[in-house]
Amino acid sequence: MSAESESVRKTENLPQWKEEEVDELVDFVESYNSVGVVSVTGIPSRQLQAMRRDLHGSAALRMSRNTLMTRALEEVDSGFEELVEHISGQVAFVGTNDNPFALFKKLEASKTPAPINAGEVAPNDVVIPEGDTGVDPGPFVGELQQVGASARIMDGSIKVTEDSTVLEAGEEVSAQLANVLNELGIEPKEVGLDLRSVYSEGTLFDPEDLDIDVEEYEADLKAGVAAATNLSVNAVYPTSRTAGQLLSKGAMEAKSVGLQAAIEDEELMPDLVRKADSQLRALAALIDDEEALPEELRG
Amino acid sequence: MEYVYAALILNESGEEINEDNVTAVLEAAGVDVEESRVKALVAALEDVDIEEAIDTAAAAPAAAAGG
Amino acid sequence: MEYVYAALILNESGEEINEDNVTAVLEAAGVDVEESRVKALVAALEDVDIEEAIDTAAAAPAAAAGG
């Protein structure tokens, strides 16, 4: 629990202070193009400070009591009140004048792995990977087997014989599993500021909206280039990027016409000779009687 | 290629690919527009089925493409 | 694809691919611009090496033209 929240609790019977806090929150919301609600659940305060520093210059974090945050959003109105439904649990405001998609990417990139504790709900499937655990033979092999990992003693140490999903997303972590994961050094959680929603210049974005697939854009970009190249070449509108291809196309067309018409051109002769040779061989291949063929064409 | 891209945008937006529209798009992109290239583009595209031209692979070896 | 074409024009003209410029190009083409798509495009392209993508596409136009 953060220092801010502690102080809020001490002063919650001071309505004047509450008013001032709400005013400050309103100022915060109004001073950014995009304001989002992030979950800060499970982030140790030291790590939170580090994240705050990382975001400095591109985004700001502001924590307060949920009731006051809700009040502030309702007071600002003009669309921001749509964020109210995301105020639950341990949350904070994040404000930025950057592009909300860029903000999402930044927040995702700053997430770090963390251990999961007994009693916590797994945010994703927990997998113990195949491989040597590095643990000497002993009762640990039984513990592994009890949590559902396929393990046995091999070559003097405990090995996990295949990737083993020991807990599915949404299930609660048992004390025993927490111990096993801790022993193996597995950190199954992605800890960080989890963006729940952003209101940006008139639009409410969910994380799914903001999770852009960069590869898809890259593919589109390539498709766009291909489309322009095709149009340029097919419509014979030369550009500096496609003029070479048009020349090449023209040269190939001339060659094709020249070969089909067997035009007696010096440049075409080697190809015409090859064409005649391959026709000869194709015809010879259909002749059954070897008597009819010279030695080099038999067989 | 910027002239071709301008034509492609207009094709997508459903606007006519004429000199005024192409010029407007290019100017908005900060291009120093050459009238003759706009004219040439519009002329080249006049009798072309753009959708088909886009989908038909450019019939020329790729290695020849300029930088 | 008009948003992508707009980015490609700006890349050719040497202008920055930012929200204002993309919007300006699209509006000049008569596109009813969706701000969020512009934002997503700009954010996505931040991580893309456009010249490399262009060179890759130019090297294999036949294959790329499928879509």
Add this chain to the structure above:
Amino acid sequence: MEYVYAALILNESGEEINEDNVTAVLEAAGVDVEESRVKALVAALEDVDIEEAIDTAAAAPAAAAGG
């Protein structure tokens, strides 16, 4: 190959591919025209479907790009 290109231009313009026309195109291009080659070209093309031959070229690039 200049003789073949001359024939292809005439094919596109819809003019007849005869000795006079081929010679005129080549001379305009500064070629020192050999009458017998013009004659040979015209004779060779007599029974050829030029459009079809050109379309055959369009089938080539895939293989070419592969190599």
Add this chain to the structure above:
Amino acid sequence: MEYVYAALILNESGEEINEDNVTAVLEAAGVDVEESRVKALVAALEDVDIEEAIDTAAAAPAAAAGG
């Protein structure tokens, strides 16, 4: 393609590929020449290695040898 063929003839004859020469070749072939397309072609070819482009085509004899 007649504009492109004209450039290719000039390349073979060793004459400069400029607006006057391209226009002369096309007019000799009875083409109703559009100045803007000539300009666009000449401008586009400025930075192109013509021999390399032609060699790329020459490297693709296979399918072209059809018929």
Add this chain to the structure above:
Amino acid sequence: MEYVYAALILNESGEEINEDNVTAVLEAAGVDVEESRVKALVAALEDVDIEEAIDTAAAAPAAAAGG
């Protein structure tokens, strides 16, 4: 090989591929003609579709050029 080429020439000229004609072509080329080979060739070609064989050849080198 010359015997088979003789057959190919006769096929193009539309003359019958018989012993007399094949022999005449070969003799004109200064070949010391072996009657038995001419007989064998003519007999062997009786049931062969020469046009189809030629077309097959046109398609074949494509694969070769790929490598």
Add this chain to the structure above:
Amino acid sequence: MEYVYAALILNESGEEINEDNVTAVLEAAGVDVEESRVKALVAALEDVDIEEAIDTAAAAPAAAAGG
């Protein structure tokens, strides 16, 4: 292709590929020979190494076509 075949028969028989010999072969095959094509053929083959052309089939088509 009959003109090319005629040249190749002569190549096989070891006779010179000149206008008289090509004409003789073609006439023996009943071809209505055009002098200009014979001339053009002989001229075009002057610097071509026929054996090499056949052998280099797929190996170096670019170089072979370079002439």
